[in-house]
Amino acid sequence: MNEPVLLTGAGGAVGEAILGGLEDDYEWKLMFHSPPVEEPDHDYVVGDVSDDEDVRAAVEGVGAIIHLAGDPRPDAPWNSVLANNIDGTQKMYEAAVDEGVERFVYASSNHAVGAYEDERKPDLYRTHDDFRLDGSEFPRPGNLYGVSKATGEIIGRYYHDEYGIDVCNVRIGNLTKGHPPIDYERGQAMWLSYRDCAHIHERALLADYDFEIVYGISDNDRKYYSIERAKEVLGYEPQDNSAHFDGEERVADPT
Ligand SMILES: NC(=O)C1=CN([C@@H]2O[C@H](COP(=O)(O)OP(=O)(O)OC[C@H]3O[C@@H](n4cnc5c(N)ncnc54)[C@H](O)[C@@H]3O)[C@@H](O)[C@H]2O)C=CC1
Numbered sequence: 001m002n003e004p005v006l007l008t009g010a011g012g013a014v015g016e017a018i019l020g021g022l023e024d025d026y027e028w029k030l031m032f033h034s035p036p037v038e039e040p041d042h043d044y045v046v047g048d049v050s051d052d053e054d055v056r057a058a059v060e061g062v063g064a065i066i067h068l069a070g071d072p073r074p075d076a077p078w079n080s081v082l083a084n085n086i087d088g089t090q091k092m093y094e095a096a097v098d099e100g101v102e103r104f105v106y107a108s109s110n111h112a113v114g115a116y117e118d119e120r121k122p123d124l125y126r127t128h129d130d131f132r133l134d135g136s137e138f139p140r141p142g143n144l145y146g147v148s149k150a151t152g153e154i155i156g157r158y159y160h161d162e163y164g165i166d167v168c169n170v171r172i173g174n175l176t177k178g179h180p181p182i183d184y185e186r187g188q189a190m191w192l193s194y195r196d197c198a199h200i201h202e203r204a205l206l207a208d209y210d211f212e213i214v215y216g217i218s219d220n221d222r223k224y225y226s227i228e229r230a231k232e233v234l235g236y237e238p239q240d241n242s243a244h245f246d247g248e249e250r251v252a253d254p255t
């Protein structure tokens with residue numbers, strides 16, 4: 001990749017995971033919401049994704065975007081997801097088209113399809129249950145945050161169809177550092193380790209595709225999201241599995 005990659009929401013957890021794995025491999029342009037405490041080693045801007053001028057300044061000179069910035073709270077109120085997630089994502093796409101950005105990787109969420117879980121819980125989260133969502137299903141958000149994430153995917157569909165920008169929506173599961181969520185079956189089923197998070201985003205930067213919706217989870221035994229599409233189209237090869245952990249400790253070696 002010849003031009004810098006814009007990483008919005010760079011100061012957050014997903015941004016930390018991506019930079020932790022890929023910091024030295026790409027020329028980054030980072031976008032923060034407020035000035036970073038430590039001076040980054042990369043070009044950066046401070047701004048709000050719901051502000052046109054801030055977004056233009058962020059997108060200037062980049063060749064690809066990983067768009068993470070937004071309100072990540074599953075119980076976020078409508079006024080927040082409308083401004084930070086929906087409006088912010090549309091502004092980012094609009095600026096991307098004007099700048100000639102070729103690729104847009106969007107941080108979608110498990111909450112875009114949360115309502116599929118209702119009648120199937122808790123078996124859904126257990127290894128004997130082979131039900132899988134694969135990304136071809138219609139979104140069924142279980143909260144307004146999920147509505148905003150599904151809307152972000154649809155905004156991407158429009159900008160892909162109308163302007164030809166490559167779009168990969170990564171429906172991220174539950175990112176935690178070091179080990180899977182403890183005493184939380186659902187979280188263990190959709191766990192995404194930090195290194196698998198960096199890896200799937202790298203594949204989304206490099207692989208050949210048009211418009212994709214993939215699940216961003218590790219290769220967990222408990223999974224109810226298929227990772228076959230991510231493997232097939234992106235070349236995703238996850239290394240982690242929540243079943244290899246007993247609480248905080250790794251108890252099985254994946255090799
Ligand atoms: N952490 C997880 O397990 C999951 C995260 N996601 C998505 O990944 C993205 C990143 O999430 P996290 O890193 O966990 O959240 P986070 O809260 O740690 O990071 C989000 C970042 O976005 C920035 N931000 C928020 N509103 C902004 C605005 N209006 N303008 C500019 N920057 C703004 C915040 O300052 C923060 O640094 C979010 O879009 C979230 O919906 C999706 C599924 C799971």
Ligand SMILES: O=C1O[C@H](COP(=O)(O)O)[C@@H](O)[C@H](O)[C@H]1O
Nearest residue numbers: 072073074109110111173174187
């Ligand atoms: O989209 C998101 O999902 C994760 C996992 O959801 P949860 O309901 O199991 O907590 C969540 O932790 C994160 O904040 C959110 O952005």
